[in-house]
Amino acid sequence: xxLKELSALASPLSQTQVDKLKQFTSELTSVQxxxxxxxxxxxxxxxxxxGIAAAETSAAQTVTILYGSQTGNGRxxxxxxxxxxxxxxxxxxxxxMGEYNVRQLKQETILxxxxxxxGEGEAPDDAMELHKFLASxxxxxxxxxxxxxxxxxxxxxEFFCQTGKDFDARLSALGAKSLLPLxxxxxxxxxxxxxxxxxxxxxxxxxxQASSANxxxxxxxxxxxxxxxxxxxxxxxxxxxxxxxxxxxxxRDVRHVEIDLGESxxxxxxxxxxGVWFSNNPALVDEVITALGLAADDNVTxxxxxxxxxxxxxxxxxxxxxxxGLIKSWxxxxxxxxxxxxxxxxxxxxxxxxKHQLADLVAAYPAKVSAMxxxxxxxxxxxxxxxxxxxxxxxxxxxxxxxxxxxxxxxxQARFGGASHFLASxxxxxxxxxxxxxxxxxxxxxxxxxxxxxxxPGTGVAPFRAFMQQRAADGVSGNSWLFFGNPxxxxxxxxxxxxxxxxxxxxxxxxDVAFSRDQAHxxxxxxxxxxxxxxxxxxxQNGAHVYICGDADRMAKDVHQALVNIxxxxxxxxADDAEAYFETLRSDKRYQKDVx
Numbered sequence: 001x002x003l004k005e006l007s008a009l010a011s012p013l014s015q016t017q018v019d020k021l022k023q024f025t026s027e028l029t030s031v032q033x034x035x036x037x038x039x040x041x042x043x044x045x046x047x048x049x050x051g052i053a054a055a056e057t058s059a060a061q062t063v064t065i066l067y068g069s070q071t072g073n074g075r076x077x078x079x080x081x082x083x084x085x086x087x088x089x090x091x092x093x094x095x096x097m098g099e100y101n102v103r104q105l106k107q108e109t110i111l112x113x114x115x116x117x118x119g120e121g122e123a124p125d126d127a128m129e130l131h132k133f134l135a136s137x138x139x140x141x142x143x144x145x146x147x148x149x150x151x152x153x154x155x156x157x158e159f160f161c162q163t164g165k166d167f168d169a170r171l172s173a174l175g176a177k178s179l180l181p182l183x184x185x186x187x188x189x190x191x192x193x194x195x196x197x198x199x200x201x202x203x204x205x206x207x208x209q210a211s212s213a214n215x216x217x218x219x220x221x222x223x224x225x226x227x228x229x230x231x232x233x234x235x236x237x238x239x240x241x242x243x244x245x246x247x248x249x250x251x252r253d254v255r256h257v258e259i260d261l262g263e264s265x266x267x268x269x270x271x272x273x274x275g276v277w278f279s280n281n282p283a284l285v286d287e288v289i290t291a292l293g294l295a296a297d298d299n300v301t302x303x304x305x306x307x308x309x310x311x312x313x314x315x316x317x318x319x320x321x322x323x324x325g326l327i328k329s330w331x332x333x334x335x336x337x338x339x340x341x342x343x344x345x346x347x348x349x350x351x352x353x354x355k356h357q358l359a360d361l362v363a364a365y366p367a368k369v370s371a372m373x374x375x376x377x378x379x380x381x382x383x384x385x386x387x388x389x390x391x392x393x394x395x396x397x398x399x400x401x402x403x404x405x406x407x408x409x410x411x412x413q414a415r416f417g418g419a420s421h422f423l424a425s426x427x428x429x430x431x432x433x434x435x436x437x438x439x440x441x442x443x444x445x446x447x448x449x450x451x452x453x454x455x456x457p458g459t460g461v462a463p464f465r466a467f468m469q470q471r472a473a474d475g476v477s478g479n480s481w482l483f484f485g486n487p488x489x490x491x492x493x494x495x496x497x498x499x500x501x502x503x504x505x506x507x508x509x510x511x512d513v514a515f516s517r518d519q520a521h522x523x524x525x526x527x528x529x530x531x532x533x534x535x536x537x538x539x540x541q542n543g544a545h546v547y548i549c550g551d552a553d554r555m556a557k558d559v560h561q562a563l564v565n566i567x568x569x570x571x572x573x574x575a576d577d578a579e580a581y582f583e584t585l586r587s588d589k590r591y592q593k594d595v596x
Contacts, residue, residue, distance in 0.1 A: 063204065064108050065094040068115035068127025068163065071385055072275070072437045073152055073189065076231060078114045081197045088201055090208055098126030098441060102133040106140040110204055111176075113167055114193075116152040119552055119595075121159025123166075125441040129587060131163065134170040145176035146207055148200045150193060151184045156323045156353050158346055160184070179203040187323070188380050227266055227436065231383060234277055234433035235264045239426040240398065247491035253405040254459060254494060255424050256389075259432060261397045266435075268392065270466035271442035271594070273385040274399055277433035278422035280320070280381075284359060285313045291362045298371035303380075309371045317378040320418040322353045322361065329377050334367035357415055384419035385437055387549060387594055389462035393473035399434070402462035402494065442547065442594045448476040451544035453536065455559050457485035457514070457525045460550025461494055463594060467547075468502055477506045481539065485514035485525040525555070526562040536563075537570035545590045552595035 063085050067078035075096070082094040097115070105111075118124045123131040133139060149171070151164020161184040168182040180203055183196045229235040241258040259274075268274070289296050289309060296310035302317070313319060327349060331339040342348045356364075358378070369377075390400035405424040406417025426432065444467060445452065454464040461484050471480065482499065486492035492515070502508035512528040529536060540546070546563070548556050560582070567578035585591035 062091040062093055063110045063112065063208075065092060065112045065114070066097050066100055066130070067094070067113075068097040068124045068130070070116050070118045070124035071273075072231060074114045074116045074124070077150065077152070077189070077193045077197070078112075080194070081112060081114065081200070084197050084201050085204075088205075088208075090201075090204075096126050096440070097130045098128075100130060102130055105130075105133075105145075106142065108142075109144050109146065110207060111145055111147040111171075112200060113147065113149045113164075114152070115149070115163050115167060117154075117157070117159065117161055117163040120157065121162035123163045125593070127163060131166060134167065134174070139170070139174055141175050142171060143175040145171070146179050146204070147171050147176050148179045148196075148203070149182050150196050151182060152189055152193075153184065153186065154323070155186050155325060156321075156350070158350065160186075186325075186379075187382060190380075227264075229264060229266055229435050231275055231435050231437075234275070234383075234435045235261065235266055236431050237261055237264070237399075237434050239423075239430045239432055240428060242423060242426045245402075245494055247488075250488065250491035252487075252492065253407065253424060254492075255401075255403045255405065256495075257401040257403050257423050257426070258395075259399050259401070259434065261399055261434075264397075266399075268388055268399065268436045269438070270388070270391050270444060270470045271439050271463055272388050273437040273439055274388050274401060275383040275385055275435045275437050276401075276419055276423065277381070277383045278419040279315050280313060280317075280418055281416065281421055282314065284319055284357075284416075285310060287359050288313060288319060288362060291359065292369060292374065294371050294374070300371050300375045302375060309375070312375050313378075316381055317375060318381055318418070319358045319378075320416070321379070322356060322358065323379060324349050324353070326358075326377055326379070327352060327361070330361055330365060330367060333369055333373075334365040336365045339365050355410070357410075359413070360410055360415070363411075381418075383433075383435075385596075387460075387462040387466075389465045391466050391469035391473060394469040400465075402459045402465070404459045439594065441589070442549075442592050443589075444470065445545050448474060449479065451479040451481070451539050451542055453481045453483075453539060453544050453546045454549075455483045455525055455529070455547065456549045457483075457555060458550055459494070460548075460555070460594075463549050464547070465495055465498065468498075468507060472502070472505075472507045478509045479544075480508050481510040481512075481536075481544075482508060483512050483514070483525045483528055485516065485523075485528070487515060487517045489513070489515045489518055524558065526558040529559060529562045530565065533566045533570055537566050540567075540585075543590075545592070546585065547592050547594075549594040550596075556593060556595040 065078050065082050065085070067074045069075040078094055082092045085092045115127050116124050149164050149168045151161035153161035153164070164182060164184065168178070172178060180196070180200055183192065185192045238260045239257065240260050241256070243256050244253060245256045246252055246254045286296070294309060296308060298309040299306055300309050300312050302312050307316070324343070327339065328343045331343050342352050386401045386403060388399055389402045390398065401423070403420055403423045406420045408415045423432075442463065448471070452467070454467065456462070456464045464482055468480070484494075484499070486494065493513070499508065499511055503511055512532060514523045514525045514528045516522045516524055548559055550556065563582060564575065564578045567573045567581050568575060571578070571581070573581060582591055
């Protein structure tokens with residue numbers, strides 16, 4: 001009876017197999033039938049388990065590369081590592097930590113992490129979620145994981161490579177096995193990171209070869225439509241305009257800079273940054289060479305290339321930014337006890353770096369040094385990133401920047417920031433090497449009807465000019481609120497006419513300004529935010545996204561505290577719950593910062 005019912009059903013067996021099964025089972029007793037039934041069930045289960053094991057073995061051979069990058073360096077290293085791993089035939093899955101599903105971590109068996117450290121030991125924006133997850137009680141045991149970490153940092157900061165150290169410590173504590181010891185890289189990271197890539201690709205070989213699984217690439221090292229122009233291969237653009245937009249009596253020089261991208265095909269999104277390679281001021285180069293008694297035409301070797309000392313100091317080496325290692329080396333060369341004492345104290349070293357350039361160092365602490373010794377001590381020149389102040393929907397093949405000239409006087413000498421002075425003094429037609437640095441963690445909401453609150457004092461207003469150009473081009477009106485601040489209304493109201501036009505057209509709903517020195521008591525953007533507590537809380541309840549751009553040390557912290565206070569006062573939350581509320585907004589990409 002049972003066989004008749006089975007044969008009537010859609011069967012995976014052929015008719016011949018069904019007939020054989022009928023013939024065989026007809027000869028069996030009930031006890032034998034039960035035994036055969038159990039045997040077949042066990043065989044089927046074993047086959048299924050073997051299939052799962054094979055799939056797991058195949059998945060186990062995937063090399064997952066996660067990167068956390070604030071300025072693009074980590075992303076660049078990760079892509080180079082992915083290319084080397086793929087060249088070995090490894091399956092590679094490369095992904096930003098910000099796009100990675102943290103729940104996938106327990107499935108990983110081979111993991112490479114490349115992560116920078118932002119600010120005072122903080123994780124970069126795209127690494128925050130994973131960093132928080134690993135430190136939480138929700139983090140799983142990772143006994144089957146083999147990993148390696150490359151940490152990028154800047155030794156000028158106290159918490160050098162802290163995020164990488166955190167990841168390494170947590171993975172180890174969760175039971176993962178390190179393929180290589182943690183490698184820490186300073187600003188001049190290229191050579192060390194390249195060596196690490198080679199080492200880690202070699203170190204993982206035994207774990208890849210332990211399986212006969214077919215290895216195919218499941219990740220890509222480049223994105224479709226990605227520009228050929230990068231940090232390593234920038235586009236040579238032309239400056240169209242460098243115009244001062246602060247008043248004659250302002251105590252600061254802020255420039256609106258327009259750059260022609262020509263036929264490059266370079267595309268950017270609002271929220272992205274522009275990387276700018278610059279040349280050091282010729283007068284500064286001459287000052288350093290003269291002070292050291294060297295000759296401009298002395299030959300030196302930089303990156304295996306023979307160039308003159310003047311060329312090296314103009315286009316290859318940092319002159320405006322010091323770092324602890326250089327100060328220590330100079331103290332030894334000069335034999336100066338005062339400088340040696342400064343090197344022994346981290347905070348004194350930090351303050352010295354903030355207040356001195358190379359020219360100040362060599363003038364205050366004379367030392368005998370050869371051209372090659374000098375060049376070897378200096379860091380490589382690195383590009384500076386500027387928040388883009390335009391939308392291509394408005395300016396097409398141009399890119400606009402808002403640049404504050406970094407300027408100071410030391411012992412009667414004017415000192416300038418390297419890139420800001422280069423751009424501020426640029427004339428029409430001057431060439432500048434640039435590339436686009438994407439910032440996927442500073443984007444307008446996907447739904448154009450979503451309200452946006454923008455907080456951008458000083459040059460922090462730059463990306464919001466781009467936001468408004470984009471929204472206007474898309475026909476989005478209203479639901480936008482800008483908080484802007486600077487010292488004086490008459491001298492420092494950046495892009496005043498444009499904001500007033502956006503208000504008049506209805507593109508911008510609200511504008512609150514704080515000019516700190518136009519009254520007896522100082523008023524900053526955080527004070528304006530506090531004054532609008534009720535309305536701002538209502539905007540948040542209506543789903544508004546909040547964006548903050550500008551100074552990380554004070555402004556961003558003060559604005560954050562003002563927002564937390566609003567959640568306490570208007571939302572009835574405790575201080576801890578208010579912090580958790582904004583942490584949730586950040587996770588949901590409703591609270592985004594571009595701070596420096």
